[in-house]
Amino acid sequence: MSITLRIVLIICSVLSFILCIVKVKQSKMQVTDSVIWMIGTIVLVLMSIFNKAVEWIAMKLGFIAPVNFVFLIIIAFLLIQGFLADIRISILNNKVKDLNHYIALEEYDKNRKKK
Template sequence: MSLTLRIILFVGSLVSFYLCVKKIKQAKLKVENSITWMVGSFILILMSIFENTVGWIANKFGFMSSANFVFFIIIVFLLIQVFIDNIRLSILNEKIKNLNHYIALKENADERKANNKK
């Protein structure tokens, strides 16, 4: 890994870490949702510091260079994150749909009650 890449990783991770904490303070991000980002950026910081270990692991797994290994880890991390978000989105969608149904059925029942009284 080149020194430039290590510096970019280190700075990028610090910035994302800082953004997470800031958003949590502003109550724009839930703590449980931020954990993956925190852990992710922490791992990147570790990777930029302990370059030799990363190189050793990359070599064992058969990566051409340790930079490739770092990118691989980032891609896996992002895929997992997107998948989790997809599931959350589907759950939210389902909840809104059910609320929508509930409101419609309730309004219909109220209307019929009102009509019966007349």
């Protein structure tokens, strides 16, 4: 990995790490949701610092360039996060639907009693 890429990775990771903390402090994000992103940024920083280790693993796995290995890890992480987010949206969707039904049925009963 080039030194420029390593510096960029570290800076972006630190900024993201801070962003996670800020968002939790602003109550815009749950602690459980932000922790996984913080771990992700820590992994990126570690990979930038210990680039010899990354190069060694990448070589053993047969990557042409170590940077490809870093990108692969980032992509895999994002895919998993995207998939988990989709599952959560589905669950929430269902919960909102149930609430929607609950309100409608309550309203219906109230109207019934009035008549």
